[in-house]
Amino acid sequence: MDGETADRKQAGETMEMGEIAGVQPESKAEERAQEPEVSASKDSRQLPAEPALAPGAQPGVQVPEGGLGWLVVFAASWCNGSIFGIQNSFGILYVMLLNELEDQKDPSIQFKTAWVGAVSIGMIFFCSPVVSIFTDWFGCRKTAMGGATMAFIGLLSSSFTKSLELRYLTYGIVFGCGSSFAFQPSLVILGHYFRRRLGLANGVMTAGSSVFSTAMPFFLANIGDILGLAHTLQILSVFMFIQILLSLTYKPLLPLPSAEERLKPDATGTLNCLHQCRRYLNLRVFRKVTYRVWAFGIATAVLGYFVPYIHLVNHVREEFNEDKRNWILLVCIGASSGVGRLAFGKIGDCIPGPKKIYLQVASFWVLGLMSIMIPLCRVFESLIIVCLFLGLCDGCFITIMAPIAFELVGPQEASQAIGFLLGLMAIPMTAGPPIAGFLFDRLGSYRIAFYLAGIPPIIGGSVLLFVPLIHNRIRKRQEKEEPGTDRMLLASENVLNGDMLPGNSNTEVPA
DSSP, X not given: OXXXXXXXXXXXXXXXXXXXXXXXXXXXXXXXXXXXXXXXXXXXXXSOOOOOOOTTOOTTOOOOSSTTHHHHHHHHHHHHHHHHHHXXXXXXXXXXXXXXXXXXXXXXXXXXXXXXXXXXXXXXXXXXXXXXXXXXXXXXXXXXXXXXXXXXXXXXHHTTOOOHHHHXXXXXXXXXXXXXXXXXXXXXXXXXXXXXXXHHHHHHHHHHHHHHHHHHHHHHHHHHHHHOHHHXXXXXXXXXXXXXXXXGGOOOOXXXXXXXXXXXXXXXXXXXXXXXXXXXXXXXXXXXXXXXXXXHHHHHHGGGTTHHHHHHHHHHHHHHOOOSSTHHHHHHHHHHHHHHHHHHXXXXXXXXXXXXXXXXXXXHHHHHHHHHHGGGOOSHHHHHHHHHHHHHHHHXXXXXXXXXXXXXXXXXXXXXXXXXXXXXXXXXXXXXXHHHHHHHHHHSSSHHHHHHHTHHHHHHHHHHTHHHHHHHHHHHXXXXXXXXXXXXXXXXXXXXXXXXXXXXXXXXXXX
8 A cells, every 4th residue: 555655645746747838748548548558459559659640640650761751751851842842943934034124224133133032032031920820711722723723824924024122023923922822831741741750751852952953054045045035934834833833731630620610719718720820829838938949049140141042143143254164153052051960860869968059059150161262262163162162051950940949948839939930030130132123223343232141140149159158047047946756847847868868867868
């Protein structure tokens, strides 16, 4: 009896500690539903633990781990490759737009034209929080098909006008918005078809899209000179039309809430749809000082991030009088970015906790230095080396973003943290290229523009250095104030960085 009483007491303490950490105990109904699975085999305790569910996965849902899932991977690769291949190759379209508008004799033409591509890439990030809600409510297939249709309409309609103002709407807003709605579900749907092999599926998707986006500058450079801007945009719209058909493969394997459930009042009498909106648009992540500093640093760093993608091709034409090989620079950025995503993804897995941020710090510093180096290059070959480093930094920054979000806010709020971060990135990322175009219109050279574009990444990267320091200070303060519950409080603040599992003070997990 004494041993049984002690066990009950320890279980009660464990439950209390779990509540401190923000971990809610399962209901009795769920426990009874899981009991048959536990008792189904006498040797179940000797079997290895079941792998963690993929994001959004639910117990009892059969994950194919392949089969038709590889067709979904191909569709996601096509989506990512075509969208970001077009966006990252806008420097070629930018030169074609300038050639089409050169008879207007507008002294601010560089500034105005740069807004077309800047608005488009900005809308991809600006719409991210809204796309998350649409994906959760209507599913990946409907959201992706709607987005691909919008992107198709945006590109096709851009080919039938020569008005720069109309292209702000068609290419900038319509194509940019559609790209956002098509892109985000392609990341979510992989979790429906893969669990144990989700890392492999993401790697294949990343590699496939990198190959696709690497070939896009070569493709645009060749057909652009032959067919012209209008027909080039029409051909690019075909890529989006194919994506509409490929989005049909995004068959969701996880159940979606029905219309009745969404419109049904909850226990407090509030409509469930309003409750869901509050759930996906809550600002709790901003209560964490480490997330605020991280988001501010990223938003600062990306002010000059997209400048080389738009202005580098025209800079080569102005400085080197080179029109035949300038597309090679964008190919180098795309290829090295693919290598960087694969390499730094593996390296990031080996770095514990928020120390992953040091990779982002290094990538932003190098990216800023490379941007400053662009005007200093006197031969075309030196620009190729610079672009290879730019691509590696791009791959590192993108790959490490999601793991850092998980480290700072925990898995429950990671999707919201990423969505808000992408929304914050939209404004500075959109403003950078037009500012560079404005400086060219006034000074007749891109030198000052590239010098200034290298400063924000260095400043933003320096700000990110404070995140691990603040995290360690908060951790030490909590250990001093409440030594009995310090690990539980840390688990609530940062689930993935905690040294102990919530609710079990004797179970260690690796950082």
